[in-house]
Amino acid sequence: xxxxxxxxxxxxxxxxxxxxxxxxxxxxxxxxNHLKVLVTNLFEGADWxxxxxxxxxxxxxxxxATRILHQRTGVEHLYLEQFxxxxxxxxxxxxxxxxxxxxxxxGTVDVNMLPMRxxxxxYFALVDFKSLNLTGGEFDEDTAWADIKHLPKLKFDHAKxxxxxxxxxxxxxxxxxxAYNLLPEKFTMPELHKLYEIILDKPIERSSFQKKMLKWDIxxxxxxxxxxxxxxxxxxxxxxxxxxxEALNQGIRFGI
Amino acid sequence: xxxxxxxxxxxxxxxxxxxxxxxxxxxxxxxxNHLKVLVTNLFEGADWxxxxxxxxxxxxxxxxATRILHQRTGVEHLYLEQFxxxxxxxxxxxxxxxxxxxxxxxGTVDVNMLPMRxxxxxYFALVDFKSLNLTGGEFDEDTAWADIKHLPKLKFDHAKxxxxxxxxxxxxxxxxxxAYNLLPEKFTMPELHKLYEIILDKPIERSSFQKKMLKWDIxxxxxxxxxxxxxxxxxxxxxxxxxxxEALNQGIRFGI
Numbered sequence: 152x153x154x155x156x157x158x159x160x161x162x163x164x165x166x167x168x169x170x171x172x173x174x175x176x177x178x179x180x181x182x183x184n185h186l187k188v189l190v191t192n193l194f195e196g197a198d199w200x201x202x203x204x205x206x207x208x209x210x211x212x213x214x215x216a217t218r219i220l221h222q223r224t225g226v227e228h229l230y231l232e233q234f235x236x237x238x239x240x241x242x243x244x245x246x247x248x249x250x251x252x253x254x255x256x257x258g259t260v261d262v263n264m265l266p267m268r269x270x271x272x273x274y275f276a277l278v279d280f281k282s283l284n285l286t287g288g289e290f291d292e293d294t295a296w297a298d299i300k301h302l303p304k305l306k307f308d309h310a311k312x313x314x315x316x317x318x319x320x321x322x323x324x325x326x327x328x329x330a331y332n333l334l335p336e337k338f339t340m341p342e343l344h345k346l347y348e349i350i351l352d353k354p355i356e357r358s359s360f361q362k363k364m365l366k367w368d369i370x371x372x373x374x375x376x377x378x379x380x381x382x383x384x385x386x387x388x389x390x391x392x393x394x395x396x397e398a399l400n401q402g403i404r405f406g407i
Numbered sequence: 408x409x410x411x412x413x414x415x416x417x418x419x420x421x422x423x424x425x426x427x428x429x430x431x432x433x434x435x436x437x438x439x440n441h442l443k444v445l446v447t448n449l450f451e452g453a454d455w456x457x458x459x460x461x462x463x464x465x466x467x468x469x470x471x472a473t474r475i476l477h478q479r480t481g482v483e484h485l486y487l488e489q490f491x492x493x494x495x496x497x498x499x500x501x502x503x504x505x506x507x508x509x510x511x512x513x514g515t516v517d518v519n520m521l522p523m524r525x526x527x528x529x530y531f532a533l534v535d536f537k538s539l540n541l542t543g544g545e546f547d548e549d550t551a552w553a554d555i556k557h558l559p560k561l562k563f564d565h566a567k568x569x570x571x572x573x574x575x576x577x578x579x580x581x582x583x584x585x586a587y588n589l590l591p592e593k594f595t596m597p598e599l600h601k602l603y604e605i606i607l608d609k610p611i612e613r614s615s616f617q618k619k620m621l622k623w624d625i626x627x628x629x630x631x632x633x634x635x636x637x638x639x640x641x642x643x644x645x646x647x648x649x650x651x652x653e654a655l656n657q658g659i660r661f662g663i
Contacts, residue, residue, distance in 0.1 A: 171425055211495050
């Protein structure tokens with residue numbers, strides 16, 4: 152990445168930032184039947200990090216999360232959900248971060264004058280990796296999809312943030328059919344079933360799963376079937392967003 | 408309340424506080440079949456507020472929430488759950504708050520030197536009001552239980568914070584049997600049913616409710632029945648916390 156450009160931007164904004172308040176984004180996807188998370192690194196050989204940054208004085212935290220994710224990865228128009236705050240007084244240190252990069256000043260500001268502690272707000276999203284335009288953002292950062300079961304070495308408490316985001320994602324899956332974002336327009340029940348098994352990381356009994364899914368009446372069964380699959384030719388389904396929104400308004404929850 | 412004592416404490420701590428980061432606590436209870444929320448006011452005639460305060464440099468936000476709730480209301484040992492962040496840049500103003508009290512300086516710090524914006528972290532809890540020891544805290548504040556359907560005039564965005572907390576409480580009720588805190592040791596299914604109806608603010612079909620509750624296998628039916636109730640003598644139940652914890656560990660969710 153372009154570290155100087157990154158530091159220059161940081162310097163320009165330093166007065167306009169809430170420097171004790173950061174955002175970290177946990178972007179999940181499913182790739183080759185594994186649940187993965189988007190990580191970046193500031194320079195070759197550095198520990199990996201979540202895409203993150205600081206809240207500007209003039210913006211709310213949702214705007215900050217969207218802006219930061221775009222700046223760091225190039226990703227736009229993603230609905231991010233706030234899931235937890237990470238506030239251990241010793242979780243992060245500007246001094247440690249900049250020491251590693253051998254930086255003592257950000258413009259005229261001595262690194263020692265930066266806040267002693269930073270509280271971070273965690274946001275997460277579940278996306279189709281093929282739909283993301285990962286350009287590396289403003290600073291040409293390296294990005295990678297890391298398997299949550301085999302995470303690389305991560306900076307600060309970012310491994311814990313990812314762990315807590317996985318929990319939040321699993322809870323959300325019981326409340327809303329968020330896997331919707333990962334499905335093609337037409338999909339089969341075995342495909343939906345596999346997706347739940349990957350995210351929840353456990354086997355789910357197939358016939359009761361299908362029964363529950365269909366009971367919600369938010370999936371429309373099409374006349375077409377999936378061709379070219381071994382043995383059976385399963386029916387294709389489509390998500391009925393109108394029925395789903397009606398169900399949500401009536402206070403129906405989705406749980407398996 | 409003792410406003411001078413309040414301001415003196417604030418002055419003493421001002422250097423040790425994250426003054427752009429506050430906590431607001433939404434404490435729910437059920438009183439006379441109404442869902443109510445705990446509010447305080449700083450002085451006679453002032454708008455009501457949620458019990459809140461600032462995060463100290465040395466503490467995490469959970470500690471801050473517990474400490475603040477104790478200082479403002481006298482309540483101890485309450486499990487508070489973080490539910491949302493309120494970060495509109497114009498949601499709060501030190502200047503407006505202190506102008507109203509005709510205060511221009513906090514010790515040697517000019518009110519105009521305080522941060523322009525404060526982000527607040529919302530915490531909520533559902534409690535049995537009879538179990539709370541509301542002393543008014545360190546500053547002898549007035550506290551009151553306000554019906555969420557007839558809230559008094561509230562300062563800043565505190566009415567919105569309460570509204571969002573109600574939503575969080577209702578979602579939580581679908582995930583966990585949190586009403587547990589509000590029940591006596593032995594209770595009847597009609598009593599549990601009434602509690603859900605009050606919190607969710609809608610009629611719930613009684614027999615399917617009871618069926619769902621019992622399917623979870625976390626309530627133990629006792630041999631005793633509730634006496635002195637008109638018509639039927641309903642069975643008493645007891646919460647089986649061992650079975651509940653087992654179920655949670657196995658990933659079972661509670662939803663109606």
